[in-house]
Amino acid sequence: MSKTKLSLTIVLTLIALGLIGWNLADFDDNKTIVPPDDKEPTYQSQQMVTIVYNPEGQLNYKLTAEDVKYYATPEDTWFTKPVMIMYDKDKVATWSVRSDRAKLTKDRMLYLYDNVEVNSLTTTSQLERIKTNSADVNLVTQDISSDDHVTLYGANFTSEGMKMRGNLRSRTAKLIEKVKTYYEVQPKAGNETQPSS
Amino acid sequence: LKDDTNQPINISSAQQSLDMNGNVVTFTGDVIVKQGTIDIRADKVVVTRPEGNEGKEVVEAFGNPVTFYQMQDSGKPVKGRGLKLRYELATDFVDLTGNAYLEQLDSNVQGDRITYKVKEQKMEAFSNKGKRVNTILVPSQIQKK
Numbered sequence: 001m002s003k004t005k006l007s008l009t010i011v012l013t014l015i016a017l018g019l020i021g022w023n024l025a026d027f028d029d030n031k032t033i034v035p036p037d038d039k040e041p042t043y044q045s046q047q048m049v050t051i052v053y054n055p056e057g058q059l060n061y062k063l064t065a066e067d068v069k070y071y072a073t074p075e076d077t078w079f080t081k082p083v084m085i086m087y088d089k090d091k092v093a094t095w096s097v098r099s100d101r102a103k104l105t106k107d108r109m110l111y112l113y114d115n116v117e118v119n120s121l122t123t124t125s126q127l128e129r130i131k132t133n134s135a136d137v138n139l140v141t142q143d144i145s146s147d148d149h150v151t152l153y154g155a156n157f158t159s160e161g162m163k164m165r166g167n168l169r170s171r172t173a174k175l176i177e178k179v180k181t182y183y184e185v186q187p188k189a190g191n192e193t194q195p196s197s
Numbered sequence: 198l199k200d201d202t203n204q205p206i207n208i209s210s211a212q213q214s215l216d217m218n219g220n221v222v223t224f225t226g227d228v229i230v231k232q233g234t235i236d237i238r239a240d241k242v243v244v245t246r247p248e249g250n251e252g253k254e255v256v257e258a259f260g261n262p263v264t265f266y267q268m269q270d271s272g273k274p275v276k277g278r279g280l281k282l283r284y285e286l287a288t289d290f291v292d293l294t295g296n297a298y299l300e301q302l303d304s305n306v307q308g309d310r311i312t313y314k315v316k317e318q319k320m321e322a323f324s325n326k327g328k329r330v331n332t333i334l335v336p337s338q339i340q341k342k
Binding site for chain 1: 202203204205211213215216222224244246254286
């Protein structure tokens with residue numbers, strides 16, 4: 001009886017070995033070398049978080065995105081739904097910049113496309129939100145510029161213009177061409193309209 | 198109108214720059230400021246909001262000249278002009294300087310500086326030393342309320 005059991009185990013082990021060998025061989029087959037073509041991103045990641053410090057080691061900005069595609073040839077990085085938080089020298093979050101899509105080029109220019117929104121994260125700023133359809137941010141100088149219709153929302157004022165140039169660090173913004181501004185004035189106390197005589 | 202100063206201010210211009218730190222907004226390029234019936238036209242307008250609290254804005258308009266228009270409750274419009282106009286929202290105070298001129302119908306006042314309290318519709322005219330304030334009053338129009 002033990003002989004049949006012995007031969008059975010031998011046969012089984014042989015089959016097992018065969019299977020493993022076949023599996024391994026199969027595994028090697030599909031790693032065919034795909035020629036690198038620059039249409040495809042060199043690498044791609046989901047739920048990316050990038051934290052960038054300036055040379056002095058201070059937190060400069062934090063960039064998160066749902067999807068990132070890095071193309072080696074033009075050295076561009078494309079983000080989907082990026083959100084960038086910018087920090088000032090005492091590590092306080094000052095601005096958040098978001099859009100549907102963005103492209104970061106190697107010369108540290110961030111081009112933002114569709115539903116671009118810049119939000120002030122500090123309460124001191126009179127300027128609360130900038131909305132436009134496309135804008136680009138120079139990450140080194142923090143200059144922001146847009147040649148699209150821009151709307152600025154501030155503490156009870158809104159401004160619109162055709163173009164905008166600004167700097168997020170010095171918190172200045174300049175609207176150019178056909179600028180319209182609307183200041184809301186709260187009726188001062190004791191200033192209600194008296195019936196005119 | 199007395200109620201003008203409660204109305205929102207609309208400003209249109211060719212360019213506008215905002216300096217968030219100093220709460221200063223500068224409008225340049227044929228600037229039109231409208232608040233209720235008030236209509237100010239200037240080449241450059243600077244709106245400063247001291248310490249950032251609303252309602253205390255100071256509007257300073259510069260032009261060659263700056264023109265000011267407001268319809269009075271009495272139905273008689275007031276027109277003014279000068280090289281510089283300063284309009285303080287908190288005190289509803291208009292200050293025209295630089296050969297200032299203010300007229301209501303045919304009466305007018307000319308001087309180096311004219312101040313005008315929008316709320317009380319009171320006006321004062323000053324001239325530098327050696328120059329005189331010229332006022333032309335047409336009594337018939339003034340009395341008719």
